[in-house]
């Protein structure tokens with residue numbers, strides 16, 4: 001018998017439900033297949049840093065599989081439609097009896113998988129899919145009347161109750177097949193997709209680095225997370241998002257590692273604050289399945305479609321480049337442009353600035369983030385943008401508009417973070433770091449830093465008017 005594991009967003013050997021299931025039959029020959037789809041990635045705005053990270057993680061995975069006697073075959077084609085042909089041909093050539101794969105919940109991915117099952121079923125290949133990238137499958141946490149929650153807090157409470165009833169278990173990495181290890185494989189062909197170098201010290205690729213980072217974070221830093229998570233100048237968050245977004249790590253591994261170190265983490269609010277973020281991740285994925293229109297980037301709150309967004313190329317370019325004249329916004333954008341990662345608090349501030357200060361359509365920002373983020377993930381990114389733009393499920397109310405100056409003062413008081421990214425402000429004293437132009441004027445200095453591109457008070461009013469007009473226009 002031949003079992004095929006179709007790897008996509010699950011680039012690991014530990015706790016990989018499809019891989020584990022494929023290997024259960026000791027007699028079966030097991031092959032793994034990865035199909036790169038650069039045309040599809042372009043359509044999905046995958047960041048070149050993420051593409052490079054995936055490639056590097058595949059290299060480690062290929063070796064880990066070879067050590068277990070499993071060959072990883074990598075192929076490439078343009079898009080999902082073409083990948084179905086590759087898959088069918090491969091199954092035929094290798095005389096595959098059963099296909100094992102882990103579900104992806106985005107719309108295009110689900111359509112592809114449905115089509116794959118249909119085709120392979122006709123060809124006599126038995127297909128088995130697994131809910132692998134989530135702690136609990138979509139649809140399993142519902143309100144009393146069987147609907148998806150539209151508010152986060154009750155969802156989170158119900159989620160924890162479900163977890164406490166039945167904890168999803170981790171499965172082991174497969175043992176070596178009876179034929180023993182394969183000889184070291186040649187590296188897969190590089191993707192025909194722009195690949196951009198990323199900071200390998202911050203984001204070392206591959207599963208062993210992910211597990212090491214998780215172990216470290218779960219031992220000590222997690223204890224201070226509730227206090228440090230909103231301070232961008234401190235390395236106080238897990239930085240595991242890239243591993244979770246690419247499936248190099250599973251959320252079950254995160255949960256169990258934390259519970260091993262801190263058995264009461266689900267009950268203790270300080271420790272729970274990190275697990276709660278993992279549940280936000282689940283919330284947005286569950287929502288995407290309940291409301292597939294979210295995958296098509298539709299707003300959840302219908303009337304927000306009528307907001308009269310401003311088209312202003314110069315403002316958008318200034319936001320992208322980190323040259324808006326608001327130091328916290330600019331430092332954050334430069335962090336993302338350089339690292340492909342941005343601190344969560346700053347994602348909220350920069351998203352809010354684009355939408356509520358510049359009145360630019362949130363879709364533009366969503367897209368730019370995807371193009372840059374090493375941890376780009378449709379559900380989390382769309383969820384975050386629709387939260388900030390007040391268009392989503394349980395969003396910030398449209399009339400609550402962050403003031404970018406006071407946000408900076410609150411979360412980066414002395415400007416430690418701003419100074420990391422805006423060297424042109426190094427002379428500005430702490431007390432003026434959030435309004436450097438005022439300081440420059442007072443002291444007759446010339447700064448190589450722009451004046452604010454909009455005045456917050458006026459911008460706020462304009463945005464409130466635009467949202468109210470949209471809301472009231474029946």
Ligand code: FAD
Pocket residue numbers: 229237238239240241242244245274277278280281282284342343344345347348351369373375376377378380381382383384385388
């Ligand atoms: P930690 O604080 O250590 O959190 C642990 C894990 O929980 C994260 O790795 C992530 O998987 C998950 N998580 C944390 N916060 C959220 C959240 N608000 N929503 C969903 N999952 C969460 N996260 C992405 O993974 N990919 C994205 O493309 C993405 N885009 C975002 C866009 C906006 C506008 C906003 C406001 C948030 C976005 N987030 C996104 C969520 C969050 O900012 C990042 O997950 C987090 O900053 C990653 O850093 P970390 O791993 O150190 O997080």
